[in-house]
Each structure stands twice: as structure tokens, then as C-alpha cells.
Amino acid sequence: MFISNALAQTATAPAADPGYTQLIMLGAMFVVLYFVMIRPQMKRQKEHKAMIDAIAKGDEVVTSGGLLGKITKLGDSVLTLEVAAGVELQVQRGSVVQVLPKGTVK
Numbered sequence: 001m002f003i004s005n006a007l008a009q010t011a012t013a014p015a016a017d018p019g020y021t022q023l024i025m026l027g028a029m030f031v032v033l034y035f036v037m038i039r040p041q042m043k044r045q046k047e048h049k050a051m052i053d054a055i056a057k058g059d060e061v062v063t064s065g066g067l068l069g070k071i072t073k074l075g076d077s078v079l080t081l082e083v084a085a086g087v088e089l090q091v092q093r094g095s096v097v098q099v100l101p102k103g104t105v106k
Contacts, residue, residue: 055074061099061100062100068104069082075093077094078091
């Protein structure tokens with residue numbers, strides 16, 4: 001009365017799937033991943049490298065730590081920022097995230 005009867009179904013033959021659809025889906029996922037994540041990241045890295053290579057003495061920049069300053073000395077991997085009158089800090093070139101318009105830092 002409270003228990004229903006369980007009826008078995010007849011077994012069907014499994015489909016002959018050689019795995020091509022899984023391989024195609026994996027390839028499609030990689031293509032989507034490339035265009036959504038990898039390509040934009042490579043573009044940002046290229047733009048950042050061009051900005052780092054183009055900085056010069058006297059430019060006003062922002063570092064990744066939030067420091068604003070004017071570049072007083074340039075080295076191969078280190079630059080010197082003047083953050084206040086007579087206060088200079090050495091930071092790595094890669095830590096520069098933005099070049100500001102002239103006259104922003106006073």
C-alpha cells in the first residue's frame with residue numbers, strides 16, 4: 001500500500017562514442033580561455049613594460065604601494081622618487097603603476 005513497485009527497464013546498448021566530442025570540447029575550452037584570460041593579460045603586460053621603459057627623469061608617478069612622487073634619478077632596476085621636499089625614496093621600476101600628468105604632485 002505505501003511501497004510502490006520498482007520496475008526494471010531493459011538495457012540499451014551503449015553509444016559508440018570514440019571520445020572525439022570530449023576532445024573537441026577540451027579544445028574549445030582552451031580557445032575560450034585564451035581569448036578571455038591569456039590574451040588580455042599579455043596585452044596589459046606589454047603596455048606596462050612600454051610605460052616602464054618610457055619613464056624619464058622629472059615624470060610624476062604612482063607606485064603600487066600608493067606613493068606619489070617625482071622621479072629624480074633613474075637606474076636600470078631602481079629609481080629615486082622625491083615624495084616631499086628633501087625626502088627621496090628608492091623604489092623598483094616595476095612598482096610604478098601609473099604616470100601622472102605634469103604638475104599633479106606639488
